[in-house]
Amino acid sequence: MQPPHFWHRPPGLWSTLLAPLGALYAAGTARRLAKGTLLRLSVPVICVGNINAGGTGKTPTVIALAQRLQDMGHTPHIVSRGYGGSVTAAVQVDERSHRAANVGDEPMLLAAFAPTWVSPDRAEGAQLAVQNGADVIILDDGFQNPGLHKDLSMVVVDAARGFGNGKVLPAGPLREPVATGLARADLLLCIGPKKAQSHFTEAWGQPSCPHLKGRLAPLQTGMDWQGSRVLAFAGIGHPQKFFATVQELGAEIVKSEALEDHQPLSQALMARLENEAKLLDAQLVTTEKDATRLPDDFRAKVLAVPVRLEIEDWSALDKALSKLF
DSSP states (O other): OOOOGGGGSSSOHHHHHHHHHHHHHHHHHHHHHHHOOOBOOSSOEEEEEOSBSSOSSHHHHHHHHHHHHHHTTOOEEEEEOOTTOOOOSOEEOOTTTOOHHHHOHHHHHHTTTSOEEEOSSHHHHHHHHHHTTOSEEEEESOTTOOSBOOSEEEEEEETTTTTTTSOBTTSSSBSSOHHHHHHHOSEEEEESOHHHHHHHHHHHOOOSSOEEEEEEEEOOOSOOOTTOEEEEEEOSSOHHHHHHHHHHTTOEEEEEEEOOTTOOOOHHHHHHHHHHHHHTTOEEEEEHHHHTTSOGGGTTTEEEEOEEEEESOOHHHHHHHHTTO
């Protein structure tokens, strides 16, 4: 379901009424972290997580980090819980035999960039990754998971949305209070255009940890989008960001369809979208992550628009990485 509008507005009636439940949620998170038995691995563990519930840009951050580590000569493996997948035991993602329904859409995408493991128990998945040659683990999400010692934790936040109304679930979009989360973070990565970055700083100030700034930019594939009529659909945390990216490429969005995050792309849904696109004389387009959930017979009919994270200044991250090896 889409998040309530009041999550991203100044605190009002609903957030005030739900604040006691938010306090209970925050206390539960704190207790879980305090009681956790942390497994320390023989290789560094880098956590890419968030304080917000929902999409903030973790997946492109994990991809960028994996590529950075590979360029440094390392062999990163990615460990994910595999949200939306059906597997119940730790498994390495195989792009040839697995589907998003098995391992989740994000791991299917991540596996194209580095060996990726899906495990309900992140510690077990990380141990298997080490046994299979990883010299560094990238933990996709898991900032609030107590099972594994993190040598470096990066919190990712969307610059435009920030930390919403600053309240904890269900009163707001947060898994824990901002100050509590940032106190455990080694780096904060804020993703968005310059205007949104400025707004974030005005609203939330400078964090105590190093503050990186980045933006998601469409990957140049040689496709000329200028003037193309498209029906754009996306089932990600913030679909409007994807629609804005498509427009930046020069395409004309004749219709946009914002789906639920990780929503299954059923035959019935895709048939409807295909018929609407034909009536509008438009090309179906979606995100890379959504494309992993497409039914096989629609993979050739839908164009994916890949985006990559561009970080304004890598120096703080490079410095942090250099201390791990």
